[in-house]
Amino acid sequence: RKEVDEMVKSYLGYEPRQSFGVISTSGLTFDESGEQIISGALERTVCWNIRTQMLLGSLYEQDVKGEVSLILRFQNNFAVGYTDGTIRLWDPVENKCLVTFSGHRGVVSAMRLNSDGTLLVSGGRDTLVIVWDIVSETGRYKLNAHKDAITDVALIEKSQRIVSSSKDKSVRIWDMESQHCIQVLPHRQEVWSIEIDQLETRLITGSRDAKIRVWSIEQDEFPSITSPALYEVWEPQEGDDLKIEPAEPTGLLDVQVDDSELVAKFLGNFDKHGNGKCTRIRFDPAGALVAVQLENQIEVYEFSTNLKKKSEGSKVPQPKEQFRRMTVISPGAKIKDYAWSRDSSQIAISMTNNRVEIWRLDEESGRNFVQISTIEQPGHRSDIRSLALSSDDSLLASTSGDQLKIWNAKSLACLRTLKTGYGLATLFLPGDKHVLIGTKEGNVELYDLATGDCLQSESHGETAGAVWSLAMRPDALGFASGCANKEVRFWNLELLSVETGGKRLGFTHFKTLQMSDEVLHVKYSPNGKLFTAAILNNTVKIFTAANLDFFLSLYGHKLPIMSSDISSDSALMITGSSDKNIKIWGLDFGDCHKSIFAHEESVMQVQFIKNTHYFLSSGKDNVIKYWDADKFTLIQTYTGHHGIVWTLALSTTGSFFVTGSADKSLRVWERSQEQIFIEEEREKELEKLYEADLTREDKDNAESGMAAKKTIESIKSGEDLMEAIELADQNLAEYDEYQHALSEFRKQENTGFKKMSQNAPTLPQKPQLSPLLLDLSPELYVMKRLKSIQSSNLEQALTMLPFHVVERFFDYLNRWVLKDVEVELVCRCMFFLLKVHHNEIVSHRTMLTLLDELRTNTKQKLLDIKETIGFNRAALRFTKRTYEAERNTDFFVDSLELAKKQKQQEIKQKGYWL
Numbered sequence: 001r002k003e004v005d006e007m008v009k010s011y012l013g014y015e016p017r018q019s020f021g022v023i024s025t026s027g028l029t030f031d032e033s034g035e036q037i038i039s040g041a042l043e044r045t046v047c048w049n050i051r052t053q054m055l056l057g058s059l060y061e062q063d064v065k066g067e068v069s070l071i072l073r074f075q076n077n078f079a080v081g082y083t084d085g086t087i088r089l090w091d092p093v094e095n096k097c098l099v100t101f102s103g104h105r106g107v108v109s110a111m112r113l114n115s116d117g118t119l120l121v122s123g124g125r126d127t128l129v130i131v132w133d134i135v136s137e138t139g140r141y142k143l144n145a146h147k148d149a150i151t152d153v154a155l156i157e158k159s160q161r162i163v164s165s166s167k168d169k170s171v172r173i174w175d176m177e178s179q180h181c182i183q184v185l186p187h188r189q190e191v192w193s194i195e196i197d198q199l200e201t202r203l204i205t206g207s208r209d210a211k212i213r214v215w216s217i218e219q220d221e222f223p224s225i226t227s228p229a230l231y232e233v234w235e236p237q238e239g240d241d242l243k244i245e246p247a248e249p250t251g252l253l254d255v256q257v258d259d260s261e262l263v264a265k266f267l268g269n270f271d272k273h274g275n276g277k278c279t280r281i282r283f284d285p286a287g288a289l290v291a292v293q294l295e296n297q298i299e300v301y302e303f304s305t306n307l308k309k310k311s312e313g314s315k316v317p318q319p320k321e322q323f324r325r326m327t328v329i330s331p332g333a334k335i336k337d338y339a340w341s342r343d344s345s346q347i348a349i350s351m352t353n354n355r356v357e358i359w360r361l362d363e364e365s366g367r368n369f370v371q372i373s374t375i376e377q378p379g380h381r382s383d384i385r386s387l388a389l390s391s392d393d394s395l396l397a398s399t400s401g402d403q404l405k406i407w408n409a410k411s412l413a414c415l416r417t418l419k420t421g422y423g424l425a426t427l428f429l430p431g432d433k434h435v436l437i438g439t440k441e442g443n444v445e446l447y448d449l450a451t452g453d454c455l456q457s458e459s460h461g462e463t464a465g466a467v468w469s470l471a472m473r474p475d476a477l478g479f480a481s482g483c484a485n486k487e488v489r490f491w492n493l494e495l496l497s498v499e500t501g502g503k504r505l506g507f508t509h510f511k512t513l514q515m516s517d518e519v520l521h522v523k524y525s526p527n528g529k530l531f532t533a534a535i536l537n538n539t540v541k542i543f544t545a546a547n548l549d550f551f552l553s554l555y556g557h558k559l560p561i562m563s564s565d566i567s568s569d570s571a572l573m574i575t576g577s578s579d580k581n582i583k584i585w586g587l588d589f590g591d592c593h594k595s596i597f598a599h600e601e602s603v604m605q606v607q608f609i610k611n612t613h614y615f616l617s618s619g620k621d622n623v624i625k626y627w628d629a630d631k632f633t634l635i636q637t638y639t640g641h642h643g644i645v646w647t648l649a650l651s652t653t654g655s656f657f658v659t660g661s662a663d664k665s666l667r668v669w670e671r672s673q674e675q676i677f678i679e680e681e682r683e684k685e686l687e688k689l690y691e692a693d694l695t696r697e698d699k700d701n702a703e704s705g706m707a708a709k710k711t712i713e714s715i716k717s718g719e720d721l722m723e724a725i726e727l728a729d730q731n732l733a734e735y736d737e738y739q740h741a742l743s744e745f746r747k748q749e750n751t752g753f754k755k756m757s758q759n760a761p762t763l764p765q766k767p768q769l770s771p772l773l774l775d776l777s778p779e780l781y782v783m784k785r786l787k788s789i790q791s792s793n794l795e796q797a798l799t800m801l802p803f804h805v806v807e808r809f810f811d812y813l814n815r816w817v818l819k820d821v822e823v824e825l826v827c828r829c830m831f832f833l834l835k836v837h838h839n840e841i842v843s844h845r846t847m848l849t850l851l852d853e854l855r856t857n858t859k860q861k862l863l864d865i866k867e868t869i870g871f872n873r874a875a876l877r878f879t880k881r882t883y884e885a886e887r888n889t890d891f892f893v894d895s896l897e898l899a900k901k902q903k904q905q906e907i908k909q910k911g912y913w914l
Contacts, residue, residue: 014669019667020666021664023354023376027045028040040067053376059095070108085104086100103128104124107125126149127144129143170184182263189207190207191205199305203217218264279295280338284344293335295335298349300329301326336350346361360372384399384646384665387649388427397428402419432449433449438468443458444470460483483519488515488533491510530542538559539555558577562604572613573585580601582617636681655670708796714793719800724782728779742763779816783812787825794832798832
């Protein structure tokens with residue numbers, strides 16, 4: 001009976017409602033107008049109005065798990081790279097994801113688009129460079145030769161080259177046609193950024209040292225090589241001439257290449273004036289300025305392309321002559337990213353302290369940038385360490401390094417920001433008009449929310465340490481504070497007189513409890529009978545609340561207890577510790593009911609849901625967990641934060657809770673109405689582990705390969721396609737048997753067989769199509785399932801087909817070509833499968849006839865499509881010429897009419913008549 005009850009026990013879980021408080025984490029760009037900026041805010045892509053500092057919208061889907069790493073704007077859409085290795089193309093108007101590219105196994109660390117926005121090149125920390133076709137929504141190929149994380153990529157469009165930099169201290173130049181590296185530019189230290197000017201004549205590389213190197217790009221003379229070859233180009237020492245000698249080929253191709261065939265030649269370098277690595281180098285849209293991002297500043301240089309030669313011996317302008325420092329932008333914190341506006345007049349800078357600054361070029365000087373706007377109000381500058389909800393759950397208080405922020409708990413708008421000490425504990429006082437905080441400096445501070453003033457600040461003693469915890473008395477007439485100076489102080493709330501003659505709320509100290517070690521957490525029992533204090537020696541001391549007489553000591557944890565809570569009926573107590581365990585205690589005798597290994601890292605906070613024995617816990621492993629203290633079972637795990645979850649606050653009814661994290665975000669979790677069962681949740685966790693194991697791949701050491709990686713979506717798509725082929729084969733086999741039986745019947749009928757005979761065969765029944773085919777023929781049903789596969793997952797889905805299924809699939813390809821069904825998609829599948837299964841197909845003689853027939857049919861269909869496309873292009877060109885001719889004619893006629901009217905006006909003014 002007990003086992004049955006446990007299986008059918010259901011719970012109401014929580015689901016994420018909204019995240020807020022994050023302005024910018026990584027990735028930054030302007031919109032077309034220059035009045036808005038688009039930035040990455042953890043897993044969301046958000047848009048801010050520069051003038052009003054208002055959040056205008058965000059791009060997000062529930063299946064987005066990774067944090068935004070990069071943002072690129074192209075046409076009216078955005079390409080966004082994530083830390084989980086995916087790249088998503090977003091339509092901001094429709095607020096939806098157009099396509100997802102999955103190819104990287106780690107953080108997407110670099111992205112570039114070509115000029116017309118049809119080709120995307122990405123680099124990741126997995127050392128791969130991948131080329132994506134945005135039009136066909138597929139990955140073309142990956143390039144694999146770097147030995148460490150990719151830091152930046154660039155395109156030389158005129159000659160179809162890709163340039164990539166890496167932490168392996170090299171810059172590689174790739175040929176897009178042969179898909180191989182054709183030149184290597186070694187550096188002495190890690191290369192963090194590269195940039196190419198608009199004319200594609202200069203390549204700039206920045207590393208950790210004090211120099212920025214400049215290379216000339218030879219557009220007219222390139223190696224005519226279509227096979228792999230690596231050419232080492234060593235950097236000259238100081239005083240050497242600029243002649244670069246290529247090294248011997250690597251042995252992959254025995255070809256000697258002279259100096260004229262190098263793609264990039266070293267010109268020289270110029271010094272940057274700041275310290276630290278050169279994280280990012282970018283030209284402005286006009287191509288006249290180049291910004292170099294360092295750790296705490298951005299140096300802006302003027303780039304000149306029309307310098308005159310100083311002497312006959314100087315062949316090319318030197319980098320120190322072409323790049324002249326114009327100004328330095330120094331924001332107030334460490335820089336994360338920056339972006340130029342479309343008109344090159346503004347620079348947006350995002351910083352690691354969750355703040356964005358906008359700088360504009362000074363019109364008077366024309367050389368300096370001045371700060372014109374800052375977006376900082378809607379977020380904290382550092383980790384969120386404590387949270388508190390008001391008694392009616394309408395207000396939320398959060399503290400960080402030097403700020404106390406008050407939020408509307410429904411609209412999530414920031415109502416007020418107060419300058420405080422480093423807040424570690426927070427309480428709303430009765431009436432919800434005052435907030436009390438305990439600070440790292442050892443003070444207890446009282447703030448009036450209406451005026452924003454600090455009404456009172458009391459130190460915890462001469463040798464006060466951090467005030468780690470505050471606890472309100474159940475009668476709401478006072479509170480207790482626990483401090484690192486081994487004291488628990490008790491305070492009364494009173495109305496104190498002020499100099500102006502009125503009274504205000506305040507607090508007075510009336511008792512001190514000396515402890516043997518630092519006090520980390522204090523708590524009153526809801527019935528007001530007990531007071532608990534968790535101290536640094538891994539124990540919890542329990543006292544009577546009235547007289548502070550010692551009652552119990554709870555011990556068992558191996559590391560300090562960070563948080564504790566008592567259930568509403570005062571029967572159970574839970575403690576969360578740095579030893580990653582949660583212990584459940586009975587307060588009658590102090591016995592430990594259960595010790596649970598709860599988190600992968602330290603448990604930072606635990607809290608009971610009111611009037612239940614369910615509780616929540618948060619930890620340094622970035623997750624929140626939902627538990628049943630009676631059954632000692634985990635109900636649900638909530639992920640979403642990208643940093644330590646320091647604190648959480650539960651509403652009075654338990655309908656929602658808020659969490660605060662080291663990622664500077666606040667997240668609201670609402671109770672769902674959907675029932676959840678323990679067994680189902682465990683099955684879901686096992687499925688996630690199984691799916692993660694399915695998508696695990698060994699690294700391929702080939703220099704070029706397939707772009708897309710195996711994902712759970714591509715695996716499921718491949719399995720669905722296999723099932724569709726098997727179902728269609730079964731129906732086709734039944735139909736073939738019917739045709740054979742029908743032909744036999746017709747033969748016997750034609751030979752004069754008498755139907756009235758005793759052994760007369762019956763007319764075979766035509767088989768019914770399976771209802772699973774959805775009233776489609778078997779061929780069209782397989783095509784429907786094939787078209788349902790996302791274009792970016794098609795190749796990986798086809799690799800899931802075993803060879804005996806591939807044989808049958810080629811038969812369907814031939815049927816579709818004959819019926820002129822999706823010939824382009826058929827050709828894409830056919831060419832890919834021929835490439836993947838080439839060895840098996842060559843050794844399989846039975847397929848030769850089918851392949852020959854497929855080749856003939858496909859060639860004819862492609863010629864027909866080519867003719868159709870040629871006809872349509874000619875028609876479009878004719879339409880364009882006709883439109884332009886009519887437009888020019890109208891413009892010419894309008895100009896004549898305007899000139900005629902102006903002449904008539906002049907004549908009238910002079911008093912003459914036509």
